[in-house]
Amino acid sequence: MAEARLRRPRGRDPLGLRRALSARLLSGLVAAMALLAALAIAGAGGAAGLAARWEGGAAAAMTVQLPAAAAADGRLPRALEALAEMPEVAAARPMDQARLAALLRPWLGEAPALPLPVVIELRLAELPEEPALLATRIAAAVPGAAVEAHGVWVARLLALARSLEAVALAALLLVAGIAVTVVAVAVRAGIAARRDAIALLHDLGATDADIAGRFAARAAWLVGAGGLLGTLLAVPVLAGFANLAAPLLGTAPGTGWQGLPWARLPWPELAALPPLAAALGWATAQATVRRWLRRLP
Known part of the structure; x- marks a missing residue:
């Protein structure tokens, strides 16, 4: 019941x-x-999501900066050829000047007073254990280049x-x-x-x-x-x-x-x-x- x-x-x-x-x-x-x-x-x-985005950005963990005249005097092609021969570099391509200007606009304004440098973006085969050592080797292979090794910050x-x-x-x-x-x-x-x-x-x-x-x-x-x-x-x-x-x-x-x-x-x-x-x-x-x-x- x-x-x-x-x-x-x-x-x-x-x-x-x-x-x-x-x-x-x-x-x-x-x-x-x-x-x-x-x-x-x-x-x-x-x-x-942030980890995936940053990990993807680790493949382009370095940039090489050349003087603004590098595109005109032939140094840019030689630099790209030297970088392509390095086993650590999967790809190297110059950054578009319009994109570079957009990135620098908050600091330099719409019309920079100085010519913008030539920036080469490197896509590395993998994130190096010692980015500073790789940056030294790149600087030696490309005379006059300034290398930004920010892979350590990505890691x-x-x-x-x-x-x-x-x-x-x-x-x-x-x-x-x-x-x-x-x-x-x-x-x-x-x-x-x-x-x-x-x-x-x-x-x-x-x-x-x-x-x-x-x-x-x-x-x-x-x-x-x-x-x-x-x-x-x-x-x-x-x-x-x-x-x-x-x-x-x-x-x-x-x-x-x-x-x-x-x-x-x-x-x-x-x-x-x-x-x-x-x-x-x-x-x-x-x-x-x-x-x-x-x-x-």
Whole structure:
């Protein structure tokens, strides 16, 4: 009979779980944790994107600068030939003067007073362990050239980006652990509040699956709702951060609400957060209630 009562329509609440499991408290805490989880997911994805971009830029980790007259007096072709013979250099090409002027415009203005030097971009076969030594060899092969060896900074930026990615993933695992703890504590509080009713129904024949299922359904609903709320709150925050990070990814930041980089957000991961939170709440409630029920005589 007790089992039949527990299986009555959804509107019934024989265990009084609507009062035992507070919707505002549990959903609010989970919403805050979902917001943090969304930030951690976006942070890990952003760090991975930066690492990929910087790693790709490591292939062009050096530049060779020649005087402005090098293009006219034949030194540029000789320099390109000498660089092509070096095994470490995969490709060498002169930088377009218009692009160079655009890069220097913030410092030199629209019309530089001095002629711009000739800059050769090197695409290396791999990032050298000692960029300074390679720069010395290039300077010896191309007389009069100034070599910028910024590969060491690329390597440091890669290490930084990968460290940030690892920290973001660790933060995500920490948030998940805290969420499990919060749900378990809330369920235990609900059990304590309805202990007599649960024990009575259990003695009358209600199965562990029925009782744990009621708690799990209530917890999944509250945790899922909190996860959805936290995810929705995270979306505009992440869009703002993505807009701030746009220059680092080689794009211009947008202006206004419509100009935010909405397409760059990790939409699949964000969409998965609420159902994953609900599943986590359901599993935690099931495990917590069943563990308590096993202790009953």
